[in-house]
Amino acid sequence: MIQQFDLSSIRKNFPILNKPIHNSLELHYLDNAATSQTPEIVQNVMREHDSTHRANVKRGVHHLAEKATDAYESSRRRVATYLNANKVEEIIFTSGTTGGINLLANCFGATLSPGDEIIISILEHHSNFVPWQMLRDRAGIVLKILPATEDGKVDVSKLDKLLTPRCRLISVTHASNVTGAITNLEKIVSAAKSVNALVAIDGAQMAPHGPIDVQSLGVDFYMFSAHKMFGPSGVGVLWGREEILNRLPPFMGGGEMIKNVTPDKTTYADIPARFEAGTPPITQAVGLEAAIAWIQTINLQMAELHMESLANRALDGLQDINKNTSSIQVLGPERNSNRLPVLSFSVRGAHPHDICQILDSRGVALRGGHHCAQPYMDSLGLTGTTRASIALYNNTNDIDAFLTGLDEALNILSND
Amino acid sequence: MTSELYQKNLLKLASMATNAGRLPSPDATFTLDNPLCGDRVTFDLTFLETKILDIAHEVKGCVLCQASASMLASNATGESVKDIKSVREKVRKMLEDPDSVIEGWEEIQFFKPASEHKSRHNCVLLPFDALIRAAEDGVAEIG
Numbered sequence: 358m359i360q361q362f363d364l365s366s367i368r369k370n371f372p373i374l375n376k377p378i379h380n381s382l383e384l385h386y387l388d389n390a391a392t393s394q395t396p397e398i399v400q401n402v403m404r405e406h407d408s409t410h411r412a413n414v415k416r417g418v419h420h421l422a423e424k425a426t427d428a429y430e431s432s433r434r435r436v437a438t439y440l441n442a443n444k445v446e447e448i449i450f451t452s453g454t455t456g457g458i459n460l461l462a463n464c465f466g467a468t469l470s471p472g473d474e475i476i477i478s479i480l481e482h483h484s485n486f487v488p489w490q491m492l493r494d495r496a497g498i499v500l501k502i503l504p505a506t507e508d509g510k511v512d513v514s515k516l517d518k519l520l521t522p523r524c525r526l527i528s529v530t531h532a533s534n535v536t537g538a539i540t541n542l543e544k545i546v547s548a549a550k551s552v553n554a555l556v557a558i559d560g561a562q563m564a565p566h567g568p569i570d571v572q573s574l575g576v577d578f579y580m581f582s583a584h585k586m587f588g589p590s591g592v593g594v595l596w597g598r599e600e601i602l603n604r605l606p607p608f609m610g611g612g613e614m615i616k617n618v619t620p621d622k623t624t625y626a627d628i629p630a631r632f633e634a635g636t637p638p639i640t641q642a643v644g645l646e647a648a649i650a651w652i653q654t655i656n657l658q659m660a661e662l663h664m665e666s667l668a669n670r671a672l673d674g675l676q677d678i679n680k681n682t683s684s685i686q687v688l689g690p691e692r693n694s695n696r697l698p699v700l701s702f703s704v705r706g707a708h709p710h711d712i713c714q715i716l717d718s719r720g721v722a723l724r725g726g727h728h729c730a731q732p733y734m735d736s737l738g739l740t741g742t743t744r745a746s747i748a749l750y751n752n753t754n755d756i757d758a759f760l761t762g763l764d765e766a767l768n769i770l771s772n773d
Numbered sequence: 774m775t776s777e778l779y780q781k782n783l784l785k786l787a788s789m790a791t792n793a794g795r796l797p798s799p800d801a802t803f804t805l806d807n808p809l810c811g812d813r814v815t816f817d818l819t820f821l822e823t824k825i826l827d828i829a830h831e832v833k834g835c836v837l838c839q840a841s842a843s844m845l846a847s848n849a850t851g852e853s854v855k856d857i858k859s860v861r862e863k864v865r866k867m868l869e870d871p872d873s874v875i876e877g878w879e880e881i882q883f884f885k886p887a888s889e890h891k892s893r894h895n896c897v898l899l900p901f902d903a904l905i906r907a908a909e910d911g912v913a914e915i916g
Contacts, residue, residue: 708834709810710835725810726809734811740810740812770836
């Protein structure tokens with residue numbers, strides 16, 4: 358199939374983008390780092406599944422149970438392809454990136470000893486910060502934190518200072534949800550290998566941007582969420598290398614994850630079932646497959662160029678506004694370098710919530726606050742920033758509405 | 774509409790920042806954060822018996838939070854914890870039902886447009902909660 362990038366045609370797939378908000382305003386949705394919109398095909402596939410194949414998976418022998426199981430496992434195979442996993446069994450469905458990291462912290466954490474070390478970074482989303490703090494507090498693990506560079510990247514140059522032979526895992530973001538900076542995973546993996554440590558990657562922001570090759574990345578675990586990549590909320594993926602997952606004990610106990618249960622003892626299922634206790638998010642997994650299939654119809658190279666162009670338009674506009682105010686500080690690396698179109702900025706004298714509220718009244722959806730990255734915000738002396746995050750369905754109107762609205766917001770809030 | 778929310782009265786109240794800063798020797802201090810947005814409010818209080826004698830505040834927050842803190846600083850002197858709780862309840866009711874008739878401090882009406890924006894209610898109430906906690910601690914200390 359020839360991959361296309363026809364923006365007008367793409368936008369027609371997203372009915373929500375064409376519905377007015379506040380009764381009459383055009384929606385300019387720039388909160389994609391928080392969650393993306395879902396194309397109609399994904400919604401249709403999920404509705405179709407629920408109206409024709411809805412049943413619980415794996416255990417039943419009736420027709421609907423078999424169809425539901427087929428659909429669920431089909432999604433697993435699609436995800437395995439998207440990540441270039443060696444085995445389908447390496448794909449574990451979770452509730453999302455947060456669920457995946459917590460699963461890892463508990464399962465992998467159970468194999469560690471007091472004094473073992475884990476390295477994360479100051480840039481991490483709380484989902485890749487708090488589970489490791491909890492592990493530290495209950496199991497005596499030493500948690501070390503890589504700083505960020507001045508331009509908002511994980512500072513890999515400081516790895517040597519933190520690495521010791523007791524390091525068991527380095528868990529970092531593939532790309533920051535605040536600065537958009539893409540982490541130098543080559544350095545992370547090389548450092549980890551030097552001490553036989555494993556590498557876990559929070560791929561929540563990166564996964565929407567195209568297939569991830571976990572083999573060439575050389576990492577050992579990769580987590581992401583469906584809802585940030587045009588899929589439904591409530592489902593995500595933890596990928597892990599088969600030989601590692603096979604060694605890990607389960608986290609949650611219940612149905613599906615067992616081989617045999619007696620009053621005295623339970624034996625556990627093989628992977629991935631061992632880590633999928635209870636009824637999984639079946640319809641959501643079906644939606645995830647549809648989302649990945651949809652992504653694979655898009656010319657992603659052209660999509661990236663499109664988003665980069667929009668990001669540059671936004672950065673140019675912020676610079677122009679700043680000529681009058683000198684109050685805007687944009688976080689993250691220079692444009693066109695290794696970064697995603699996630700633009701966080703602080704404005705002296707204007708709180709992110711006030712900016713976002715005024716922009717909302719102009720139909721522009723932004724995000725304001727600490728973005729679940731309080732340690733990073735504290736390191737910058739900020740309580741929060743305003744963030745505009747671009748997806749492939751955004752257009753120049755969205756950016757222009759954002760810039761015009763921001764200019765108006767700053768005038769209102771200057772109270773002159 | 775948001776334009777009503779950011780009306781001149783509210784912006785002026787926020788920028789007045791009445792009694793912004795710290796007291797040199799407070800009887801009580803309390804800092805409260807809003808974990809959802811990162812806003813932070815600190816109140817310093819001194820007491821005469823059980824009534825607030827002097828008040829100062831530091832706010833890292835949005836216009837609503839700043840304005841609410843400023844309103845409290847302008848009006849709370851001479852009030853008791855019970856009085857402040859009563860005003861908080863009036864503000865909360867007004868935020869939930871903007872048609873309710875609220876009497877009391879003149880500035881309370883400036884926050885009426887915030888009723889349409891549920892996600893901002895806590896911005897208005899956070900300074901109240903910080904002040905109440907400081908006042909409760911201070912009164913408990915006095916005995």
